[in-house]
Amino acid sequence: MPIQQLTLSQISQDVQQCIQNCLDCHSICLNTTAYCLQKGGHHAEPAHIKLLMDCAQSCQNSADFMLRSSDFHARFCGVCAEVCEACAQDCDRHSDDGADTPMKACADMCRRCAASCRQMSMAMA
Amino acid sequence: MPIQQLTLSQISQDVQQCIQNCLDCHSICLNTTAYCLQKGGHHAEPAHIKLLMDCAQSCQNSADFMLRSSDFHARFCGVCAEVCEACAQDCDRHSDDGADTPMKACADMCRRCAASCRQMSMAMA
Amino acid sequence: MPIQQLTLSQISQDVQQCIQNCLDCHSICLNTTAYCLQKGGHHAEPAHIKLLMDCAQSCQNSADFMLRSSDFHARFCGVCAEVCEACAQDCDRHSDDGADTPMKACADMCRRCAASCRQMSMAMA
Amino acid sequence: MPIQQLTLSQISQDVQQCIQNCLDCHSICLNTTAYCLQKGGHHAEPAHIKLLMDCAQSCQNSADFMLRSSDFHARFCGVCAEVCEACAQDCDRHSDDGADTPMKACADMCRRCAASCRQMSMAMA
Numbered sequence: 001m002p003i004q005q006l007t008l009s010q011i012s013q014d015v016q017q018c019i020q021n022c023l024d025c026h027s028i029c030l031n032t033t034a035y036c037l038q039k040g041g042h043h044a045e046p047a048h049i050k051l052l053m054d055c056a057q058s059c060q061n062s063a064d065f066m067l068r069s070s071d072f073h074a075r076f077c078g079v080c081a082e083v084c085e086a087c088a089q090d091c092d093r094h095s096d097d098g099a100d101t102p103m104k105a106c107a108d109m110c111r112r113c114a115a116s117c118r119q120m121s122m123a124m125a
Numbered sequence: 126m127p128i129q130q131l132t133l134s135q136i137s138q139d140v141q142q143c144i145q146n147c148l149d150c151h152s153i154c155l156n157t158t159a160y161c162l163q164k165g166g167h168h169a170e171p172a173h174i175k176l177l178m179d180c181a182q183s184c185q186n187s188a189d190f191m192l193r194s195s196d197f198h199a200r201f202c203g204v205c206a207e208v209c210e211a212c213a214q215d216c217d218r219h220s221d222d223g224a225d226t227p228m229k230a231c232a233d234m235c236r237r238c239a240a241s242c243r244q245m246s247m248a249m250a
Numbered sequence: 251m252p253i254q255q256l257t258l259s260q261i262s263q264d265v266q267q268c269i270q271n272c273l274d275c276h277s278i279c280l281n282t283t284a285y286c287l288q289k290g291g292h293h294a295e296p297a298h299i300k301l302l303m304d305c306a307q308s309c310q311n312s313a314d315f316m317l318r319s320s321d322f323h324a325r326f327c328g329v330c331a332e333v334c335e336a337c338a339q340d341c342d343r344h345s346d347d348g349a350d351t352p353m354k355a356c357a358d359m360c361r362r363c364a365a366s367c368r369q370m371s372m373a374m375a
Numbered sequence: 376m377p378i379q380q381l382t383l384s385q386i387s388q389d390v391q392q393c394i395q396n397c398l399d400c401h402s403i404c405l406n407t408t409a410y411c412l413q414k415g416g417h418h419a420e421p422a423h424i425k426l427l428m429d430c431a432q433s434c435q436n437s438a439d440f441m442l443r444s445s446d447f448h449a450r451f452c453g454v455c456a457e458v459c460e461a462c463a464q465d466c467d468r469h470s471d472d473g474a475d476t477p478m479k480a481c482a483d484m485c486r487r488c489a490a491s492c493r494q495m496s497m498a499m500a
Contacts (some may be wrong), residue, residue: 007230023148023197028131031194033303037296044294046287053149053283053303054445060185061436068153070429072458078449086446092208105132158428169419171412176427181319186311195304197481198335204325207453211321256403257428259410259481273398280442310435317405355382370467 008067012121015066018077018116022063025084025113029056032091032106043103050089055087055110062117078121084114133192139248143202143241147188149201150209150238154181156217157231168228169227173215176186180212203246209239259319264373265316268327269365272313275334279306282341282356293353298340302356305337309363316370328371334364336360383442384392389498392439393491395439400459400488404431407466410436418478422474423465427481430462441495459489462493 031081033052036043062080063072091107098104133141158177163167187205190198216232223229258266283302288292312330315323326362346353383391408427411418437455440448466482473479 004378004486006149006234007227008153009157009227011156012384019152023152026477027144027148027192028133030189031133031136033229034193034296034300037294038297038408046284048285049287050443050445053443054440057436057439061432064432065429067152068159070425072454075457077448079454082450102132102134102383106128109131159366159421159425162424163342169412171409174412175318175409178318179315179322182311182314186307190304193300193303195300196330197304200329200332204322207325208322243333256399256484257477258403258406259477260416261406267404274381275396275401277442278383280439281383281386284443314405317402318409352382352384359381
């Protein structure tokens, strides 16, 4: 179910939305890693796969720090926004101008997550 | 958004639902850990907190193996069902007969996740 | 430093050795993932990369359950032994009869970790 | 075995030492979490347990970004140094002026990890 329907304690609406985006971005990046390895060719370029793995792990990390209401969540969200943005651009580059639907969907999700992580990091600054 | 609306490659409806349950269960267990530490008293019993941490990590692990379409996902879902079941029972025990809403919600989510992980592990047997 | 020199509470010698093997196996599998993507060709086969990612995550998971002295550590070590064994065999297959030193080192580490996880899982059975 | 004896590809001596410190710090923080919950009293204060969980996860995250030779490892090491430093100070506060050996060992390890993560983050700046 969408995270807004989970009963989470002491998590504001804004933070919930950012957690949801991070979990979604983690999921799609991990799944896209498998898709890209399967496709091969430029999809399987080392730098691209590594960026997808980076983004998947960074988003999980951010989500967990928010779920624990950690004091450090905004610091990690700041770095996470950079990772997501880099991953979005790289997914775009491999998306065949949007014709490659999974790559396009991953790029869009990474960009959405970058935006909410950036906002989270600035809210705390 | 619910995971069904993400564009995931080569993940069946059943597996998507189990991934969603695992991510939800991970989220609520991690959040409940913070809630229980805050509450103190019997909520903060070592065995209870440890079980919540176990369940959070096991569910993340299961979700990731399914997102990668790993051959081992069913094996991990089998163990995960046991962890979730144990955590559900322990959350019930701390829920003041359901009056403690966060504990009740966590117990329910763990039970739902246990059921879908069990099904996943049997589908592959 | 080797984990035996860390001051860990309530962790027997046997468990410490298994934790060390799991952390080593996690490290080498993650590092080998990057190596294999860089090499390309058969090293970057989807099934091989996926198995390395599976093994890295499973070993981390096992190590964490042991470090928390979780009741479920033996169950996870049992599955982890299977993952490590599969990864060892796959790394051997890509090791050019041992001439590819990083692949050979990864295969050996996976086999060592499989053995200690198997032992851990049986000690509790 | 110490990570320096693992055959890791394209990881310099400095980075290997930092990975080792991060893995050690992850291990001791996770183990100390269980120790503190067991002890109860001030050891189990929510903020303290949360910081130990933060530090364990942050160190794992940093280690993994270094093991993948990710471009973002220095950014994460920078935040990780802050988390480790905060955790070191909090562990000191609970160490009974050093008489509580596990707390003292955890504080020392966190401080050592903070130093090498800080250095890693500056090397890249």
